[in-house]
Amino acid sequence: MSNTSLSEQEQVRRNSLAELRKLGIDPYPAAEYKVNAFAKDIHENFFPEKSNYQEVSLAGRLMSRRIMGNASFAELMDSSGRIQIYVRRDDVCPGEDKTVYNTVFKHHLDIGDIIGVKGFVFKTQMGETTVHVKEFILLSKSLHPLPIVKEKDGKLYDAVTDPEMRYRQRYVDLIINPDVKEVFRMRTQIYQSMRDLFNSRGYLEVETPVLQAIPGGASARPFITHHNTLDIPLYLRIANELYLKRLIVGGYEGVYEFSKDFRNEGMDRTHNPEFTVMEIYIAYKDYNWMMSFTEEIISKVAMDLHGKTEITYDGKVINLKTPFKRISMLDSIKENTGTDISGMDEDELRKVCDRLGVEQNPTMGKGKLIDAIFSEKCEHTLVQPTFITDYPIETSPLTKKHRSKPGLTERFELYINCREIANAYSELNDPIDQMQRFQDQLRLSEKGDDEAMFIDLDFVRALEYGMPPTSGMGLGMDRLVMLLTDQPSIQDVLFFPQMKPEGRRRAQGAGHRTKFLELGIPEEWIEPLEALGYDSVEKLKEVEKPGKLHQEMMGYRKKNKLDITTVTLEQVVEWLGY
16 A cells, blocks of 8 residues: 555654664564453453462553553553553563653553563552553554543444445454454354254254256255366355265265355345355154254244243344244135135236236246235234245155145245245155256256256165165254344345445446436446446346346335335336337
């Protein structure tokens, strides 16, 4: 970075850096600095009458200073919290040379610098626990000023709340907003609670490939890359399901994985291109057993995290005590619309969609039409934990046919606060049926559905060796963490969420939006299209299937409850010039 691009404060700090080096002080020393105490422990356990903590060594970031001539107070923040320190000139400079205090501490240290201090703990006349510093050392010079945030009695004032800054510079967010650290500590605790339960049952945690030759196990658009040595395309996994079921074929009774999955789709408050799913598969179980196990998992995690099963999310009280409500998808539609769609064919379902005002397009088959009605008319009612069961066979290609309901499958999804949290099946283990389902997916792909599954012949071969009756469940960890920590967006529970490249919007200039408008795209739809990944007209023109783009747009509008005008498939076709 050139000096001409530096702010005044940044230049001052670089000048201090140079002066420190002239004094022979290494601003980035390599040696270990031994710490024997933390701020939180001192606050909780120091008692003057016990004369404890009389030889402490702490390290942390300098967060404030009050210089008062030959003595100063400052605040040090370590990984556990903040503590006041007291620095007196003649203590840190016992000889004639007072440079360390008069020059280094007073003039060349800045807020944000990382220092180590040694001394003893005492109570000030105001009763504040304080470290009396006998010596200090600079451990890392900060060259970029922190945003100014005030703290008093454990409360933050002027906290930084700008999402763009918080998500893009999470390191700064963690420094100045201590509550953010607690969210991620709880995230780890949630994972550990689940691991403890699974391991206590004898289930094995495993790892499966992230790079896959066939992106199977879910209906989604994958990210594509290329392996140079093998000269083949590879895909970042959209799910790990088919590999875990191969392990059940191999003889494991129960396997699970906390899987990083990737889907090349839109971003919003509940979707990130990279996300974490816990998937677990247990032999000799069915979806009824898995429903009971899933509610046991959710209830246990809530108890381990909060000591109770009643939580508050976005001002709503949600009770995670078992058992959860169970209702079939068709019964839920009947309950919320007054219409019984069981037994209807595709044409009849289209008429129902028209009557109910549910968006549809020609690429949608029977299963997707039912799902569209459910999504539009039922999802928003599912605040309390609810298992939605018995999904259409067309949208469940890896699921056993229902043992007593023709046209449906033994599948459930768990909804909490109107969002899908988990998805589970009685797993299809008939290789002939599975091959037929894959071929049905191929026909959907040819019809224009680019989320249809790929055919995985090796998985079919694995089933031909015999897979025991099995139930599997995938649970969205990011959404679960959002729920249990009362966070409004998936970006709040990911350390480094995906962001648009910094400065992209400025670099595109005003002409960027004009190009969209010239195609006939309403201005209110430009930002949603950008959020879906179509951040230029050129990228939009690469779309090969207008029906898929139309589905994405309507889905984004519905998920984000946007009060913007709907667009028709014909409009999308016209934009793309087909």
